[in-house]
Amino acid sequence: MPINREFLGRSYPPSEPYQVSREKVAEFAAAIGDTNPLYLDPEAAKAAGHPDVLAPPTFPIVVAMRDSGTAVADPELGVDYSMVVHGRQSFAYSRPLYAGDVVTCTSTIAEIKAAGRNEVLTIDTAIGTTQGEHVVTASFTIVVRGGADS
Amino acid sequence: MPGTTAVRVRYDEVEVGDLLPEATYPVQRLNLVMYAGASGDFNPIHWNERFAKSVGLPDVIAHGMLTMALAGRLVTDWVGDPGAVVDYRVRFSAPVVVPDDDKGAEVTVGGTVKEKLDGGRVLVNLTATSDGTKVLTRADVIVALG
Numbered sequence: 001m002p003i004n005r006e007f008l009g010r011s012y013p014p015s016e017p018y019q020v021s022r023e024k025v026a027e028f029a030a031a032i033g034d035t036n037p038l039y040l041d042p043e044a045a046k047a048a049g050h051p052d053v054l055a056p057p058t059f060p061i062v063v064a065m066r067d068s069g070t071a072v073a074d075p076e077l078g079v080d081y082s083m084v085v086h087g088r089q090s091f092a093y094s095r096p097l098y099a100g101d102v103v104t105c106t107s108t109i110a111e112i113k114a115a116g117r118n119e120v121l122t123i124d125t126a127i128g129t130t131q132g133e134h135v136v137t138a139s140f141t142i143v144v145r146g147g148a149d150s
Numbered sequence: 151m152p153g154t155t156a157v158r159v160r161y162d163e164v165e166v167g168d169l170l171p172e173a174t175y176p177v178q179r180l181n182l183v184m185y186a187g188a189s190g191d192f193n194p195i196h197w198n199e200r201f202a203k204s205v206g207l208p209d210v211i212a213h214g215m216l217t218m219a220l221a222g223r224l225v226t227d228w229v230g231d232p233g234a235v236v237d238y239r240v241r242f243s244a245p246v247v248v249p250d251d252d253k254g255a256e257v258t259v260g261g262t263v264k265e266k267l268d269g270g271r272v273l274v275n276l277t278a279t280s281d282g283t284k285v286l287t288r289a290d291v292i293v294a295l296g
Contacts, residue, residue: 058218
């Protein structure tokens with residue numbers, strides 16, 4: 001089933017605030033097997049010049065997926081999730097994400113197109129502090145296998 | 151953002167063509183379970199072999215985002231400070247298939263300095279393979295070395 005083109009350009013209202021915690025950062029670092037002290041030790045992070053431990057560069061997916069996942073699940077959009085593969089991913093940073101940051105996500109459907117028999121959907125999720133400071137934009141592209149077949 | 155004391159690579163000392171030390175990261179079923187829990191991505195293709203095979207996969211596969219995290223570590227370990235990463239983007243070209251045995255899978259990552267940009271920034275291109283197959287393409291990281 002093709003993706004509903006009427007959703008192209010649609011922006012969603014900002015998400016509920018998400019507080020980045022040292023514990024969640026440590027859990028994520030353990031899951032990716034990375035023992036960099038700047039993820040785990042607040043004193044090491046501060047000694048290096050950071051305000052608190054850093055989230056790993058791909059951590060914002062945790063925050064973004066809470067938001068873009070809801071958009072993808074909208075039945076009106078027409079994405080068959082059982083046929084979805086992750087095609088591309090990017091993170092464009094204005095500054096690192098830190099424990100203690102309270103952030104919200106604003107997602108926009110940036111791309112819907114056919115690629116052969118597949119359908120491609122990109123959602124850009126801007127993550128910023130509740131004070132309005134941009135931190136990182138996560139861009140999430142999925143490929144719906146066979147989605148262009150009617 | 152750049153220039154913390156944890157950054158141990160100097161822009162002046164980096165040259166286009168420099169190779170980052172290659173690294174191989176093991177991926178076992180346990181890692182997939184941990185990643186599912188930490189990320190909140192509980193898609194059964196990452197932990198349920200029966201389901202993975204029913205949708206045409208050879209076995210359980212790693213989360214693409216776990217592969218992206220492992221590959222990015224090559225750069226953050228090289229630079230020292232993950233806060234130096236200003237842009238990181240990849241395409242997922244093939245899954246990392248993770249068998250249910252004592253060894254699991256391995257992801258081998260290499261990196262090359264492709265370009266010196268303005269503002270003390272450097273573009274590093276990454277390669278990532280598992281079982282001889284390229285699992286990422288167009289994997290580029292921009293780090294601000296200051």
